[in-house]
Amino acid sequence: MDTTFTPNAENLPRHIAIIMDGNGRWAKQRGMLRAFGHESGVKSVRETVEACAKLNIGYLTLYAFSTENWNRPRLEVDALMSILMNSLKKELPTMQKNNIRLNTIGNADMLPDRPKKQLYDVIEQTKTNTGMVLTLALSYGSREELTAAVKEICELIKTGQLDTADINENLIGSHLYTRNMPDADLVIRTSGEQRISNFLLWQAAYAELYFTNVLWPDFREKDLHEALISYQKRERRFGKTSEQLK
Template identity: 85%
Template structure:
């Protein structure tokens, strides 16, 4: 490990969220099908999860499959679902060893039956783990999440369970998929793209954003440390001035 990136363990992000981008381009560079890139990205997931667990990061959220990804060619979607099932089964012992609790956000009803069953089996088996919470954003879109939250709140107002005057940030937060976790502190996106692609729009309101040219299958522990090191050099003001923080 490059000691240039020695981290301050007193100033680690509580919640890291990652947009794992670049699998397809990586595969193309190798002269392979896109599915090969997705399979190769599993190694990066494993290494990143274990590295975060070692750092005692409390929450790690991975953008694994967006609502828009359903529009990709069926062959690629089928391959992604197969990789998901195989990875969940294969990585369960590692999650148990590292005391990791699995969670998911998104519209799970859209997942194929076998993939959904495998996902919730692993969630059930890791529910009592007390270390890091690993959240897979699957069939996830932040706009869809916000629409669903608005509908739930409207229903509560309609049935007199909630008064319009009482709607605030906390009420909205309590209706999001992420209601049981803190907002993101650091959002990382690989592959050089500099956008958040409908990911955690509410939860990333004050997150630090980090973009790297590294394609996801090449993302390693050192790259994670670089992102956290960058985070630690920043001043998080949350709307205040530097002088107020001092």
């Protein structure tokens, strides 16, 4: 594929979401513990974040830890939490330099106290930044998100604050974790797996999906560019015909 990339400002996705997959396999191929793969993936996060900021992408969401990941071996979960805490601390200067605002979606209350404190400290310190919004999906599951939204709406109906006739797509969207973000335009998954694994099920309804065989620790700026080249070659119809778009 031609990796020469000239950004077309009028056809860049506003919101890119990435399922960062393949850390464990990357480590296994090298005879190392899975935790080493997660640590190596931090470099890919840094390069991808900086590349997106350079292209003036408005929103970047990274699937960092799912609700299902709590079921992994305790040693791996502890390692992931430690990597999260250390990475947030180390990457704060990079976020400030690039005017990036940190955000999170998911049930952050489930995080251990120290990583949770570090997360909210960085969110607080970057809250006035006006550039790209970097969202970490932590303890996140789309089904859990939708279930929580339904419960909130039911409670409003129960207390008479809302009528069932008021329920529409906009109302549901206003009760999701992503209520202050646009829907995803491009969802990238690394490692060759071709599924979205309970990630942004509502918000990715019309997203373009891009799957690459590159394992996450090997994902670099050129790989992001290849995904964007693919995105820019596609016709996004949103249910319309090609003739209607023309």
